[in-house]
Amino acid sequence: MLFRSVRDASYKADLKKGGGAVKIGQTSQRANGLSFGTFWSAGYARIGFDERFAGSIPGFGRTFTYASNVDVNQARLRVGGEMSIERMLAERARARLGVFAEVGPDISRGSGNDSLSFTGFPDSSINITKSKTDVGFSAGLSAAVEMNNGLKLGIEGRYMRETGLPVLERDGDNPTKLELKSGDAFIGMVRGTKSFGAVTPP
Numbered sequence: 341m342l343f344r345s346v347r348d349a350s351y352k353a354d355l356k357k358g359g360g361a362v363k364i365g366q367t368s369q370r371a372n373g374l375s376f377g378t379f380w381s382a383g384y385a386r387i388g389f390d391e392r393f394a395g396s397i398p399g400f401g402r403t404f405t406y407a408s409n410v411d412v413n414q415a416r417l418r419v420g421g422e423m424s425i426e427r428m429l430a431e432r433a434r435a436r437l438g439v440f441a442e443v444g445p446d447i448s449r450g451s452g453n454d455s456l457s458f459t460g461f462p463d464s465s466i467n468i469t470k471s472k473t474d475v476g477f478s479a480g481l482s483a484a485v486e487m488n489n490g491l492k493l494g495i496e497g498r499y500m501r502e503t504g505l506p507v508l509e510r511d512g513d514n515p516t517k518l519e520l521k522s523g524d525a526f527i528g529m530v531r532g533t534k535s536f537g538a539v540t541p542p
Contacts, residue, residue, distance in 0.1 A: 349395035355505075359385030361416065373426040380419050381442070387412040389452075389506045402459040410452030410468070410506040410518060416476060418444035424482075433487045441479035448472050448504030454516040468518040474503035490535035500525045 361383025369375045389412070394405040420442025428434050448471065455465040478501070484494030502523050509517045 347396050347398055350393070352390075352392045354388075354390045356388045357385060359383060359414070359416075361418075367422075375424050375426075377422045378420070379422070379442075381417070383416040383418070385414040385416060385504070387414065387450075387504060387506065391508060404459070405457045406454070406510075407457075408452065408454045408468075408508050408516065410450050410508070412448055412450040412504050412506055412520065414446055414448040414504045416444065416446050418442045418476070429485070432489075433485055436482075436484045436486070438482045439480070440482075441477075443475065443477045446474050446476040446503040448474070448520050450504070450506050450518055450520055452506075452518070454508065466515055468508075468516060470506075470518040470520050472504070472520040474520070474522055475501070476503050477501040484531075492531075492533045492535075494531040496527075496529045496531070498527045498529075500527065 361381045363379055363381040365377055365379025367375055367377035387410075389408075389410045391408045392405065394403070396403045420440065422438060422440035424436055424438035426434060426436045449469075450471075451467070451469045453465060454468050455463060457463045478498060480496060480498035482494060482496040484492060486492040502525055504520050505523050507519045507521050509519055
């Protein structure tokens with residue numbers, strides 16, 4: 341109905357993520373240019389999410405604002421492997437092709453606040469929390485060419501299954517519910533480096 345229509349609606353969401361990890365591994369070299377490696381890592385990530393939805397309902401003479409903020413603290417454990425092969429290209433360059441993958445549990449805990457301001461009524465606010473253990477995974481391919489003059493060019497493609505992503509669910513009747521969900525990410529990178537000293541291929 342027209343008197344329930346929402347006007348001047350606005351929505352804003354901001355997601356930030358940071359963290360770090362410690363990685364330990366071992367690599368074995370073969371005479372034919374092949375190398376194999378295994379590694380373990382432990383890390384921490386923090387995800388911050390802020391959401392705001394506001395508008396007016398002229399038929400009721402009211403304005404409203406939903407405001408939510410959530411912080412997710414996440415512990416990550418990984419085990420993985422990598423394999424690469426290296427070959428000479430003529431006498432002035434060598435090429436390297438690699439593949440890698442890692443998998444492990446992500447232990448996430450999210451907490452925050454959800455509030456509603458509606459003209460003519462007292463502001464309401466609730467605390468929201470959610471804990472979840474999920475499986476994180478990433479895999480990718482890399483390729484690089486290194487010249488004996490120190491110039492190195494490389495590309496990398498990576499797929500990641502990210503976990504612990506905060507999602508706020510509202511149905512209009514019950515309090516806001518916090519869920520921690522997963523999402524897919526694909527990343528491509530191009531690198532170029534130049535060393536000052538000459539590099540002689542083995």
